[in-house]
Amino acid sequence: MRAIWRGLPAKRYDVGWEPGLVVPAGDGSPLVTDHYFPRADGDFPTLLVRSPYGRGLPWSPQYGVLFAEQGFHVVLQSCRGTGGSGGAFDYWRNEPADGLATVSWLRDQPWFDGTLGTVGPSYLGYVQWALALDPPPELKAMVVQVGLHDPHALFHSGRALRLENALLVGVGVAHQHRGVVPFAQAALRLQRRMRDIVGARPLRGAYASALGDVPWLDDVMTHPDAGDPYWDGASLARAAEGLSVPTSLVTGWHDALADQTFEQYARLRRTGGETALLVGPWTHTSALQQGWPEVFAESLAWLRAHLCGDRSGLRPTRVRVHVGGEDAWRDxxxxxxSAPPSPDATDATDATDATDPWFPTPDGHLTRSDPAAPAAPAGPSPVTPPALASFRYDPADPTPSVGGALLSRTAGPRDNSDLEAREDVLTFTGPALTEPVEILGPVSARLSVSTDTGYADVFTRLCDVDERGRSTNVCDGFAQLETAGEAPSEAIVPMSSTAHRFPAGHRVRWQISGGAHPRYAPNPGTGEPPMDAVGLEPTRITLHTGCALLLPHDG
Known part of the structure; x- marks a missing residue:
């Protein structure tokens, strides 16, 4: 591992390994577990790492070895139904009980000193929140890296299917625990067949040619309503409410789970939990690759502070973010x-109402001055506000996704020039800036939209356009709208959060389209669920006056 990353701390201890230990779950299912430990006398705290992705690469060296070298026992366990563990994998129903059963087993181990922490990314974060629902007294610290707490939001945006997420999670959970070669073969098979799968009509069952039969995946894809009893107990948001366990959160601006991290941070802050937040220039995967030296240092400092009593590595501020555009870190x-979370706030987007609106104009400009409204005609007021611009979205030729907060290797900042040249993508661009504009906080869009079919998706994106005209995505959001007749539908669409500095000479661009495929399943335009739709109907989407891009105050 030290040949891959520079800047890792020096090894403190040689590492021992006990593979293949069997931990009994509450129902007797065997949970296969590996134990890494410092080869030295004395007591050391324990880290619990539970994973559905196997116990080999990258988990063994990256979590088992590296943390054991620093003076921790590391218990690396395969979730039930994966990696040789008994029982059947279920995306959320078994994790709270299985985590507590593992802690009960730890209490009987002669090397366990009664001090426990947890660490891990993605679903390995979900199992930490599951343990935190009823935290055992031994649990003294958590480090949730690019973590999940709400499976519904991973697979759906409102009722719209996050198609690419579903397929990539499916291949990871179904194959990664089988070993490097089987997982690589399955991932390559999905990549080769991706175009056919995401273009199939209907979508239901189309993934089987690449992934085989994955019953839980079919279930999560075909239950779009968060209120469906199917999702009962899936969200672990409540674990952060009143949590007394010190919790460090790590994400990246282009992490597919970034919004879930910001939500949990806000909950911890509102209820007084001890927490810290690190946000880097990373995607979901690059946080554990290019970003690993920073992520490991942050995680190690937090665990040493709360499990070993050594606070010397903690930074002085609660939050550290990377500011795009100037490539610098900010404490x-x-x-x-701009404003700390209030006691009655419901999510991260409530944390501030300090926004600067930027307004689109019919000629494609973006201005900080609200265009003068036309004089009201005599007689009754018109029912429909004037149109700004319109475009035709064709689900048979869906607008492609380019970069952004994805799980795939194509995630992150990308050149949007080819995308913006399409006729089904609108852009509104501000003038060249005479001085830098800095935004730190949640971004959103106020939309007023009508359609000729009554159904539409709207994808809205903030971009930074440099002096050469290269348009790079900063953050974005998505909404599924239904309109009645000619009356527009009005909505505030969250576009995630960012810390970004637009240099002088650059321009702010607002991009709007009818989708981002295959990041989101295309809206068929017929009102049918995308998983079952066979017929497709193009939709004319019209923006009306009243739209605005809402940026947090700069400076």
């Missing part, structure tokens, strides 16, 4: 920095 007292 902040809170997130968002």
């Amino acid at each position: 902040l007292d809170d997130w968002p920095p």
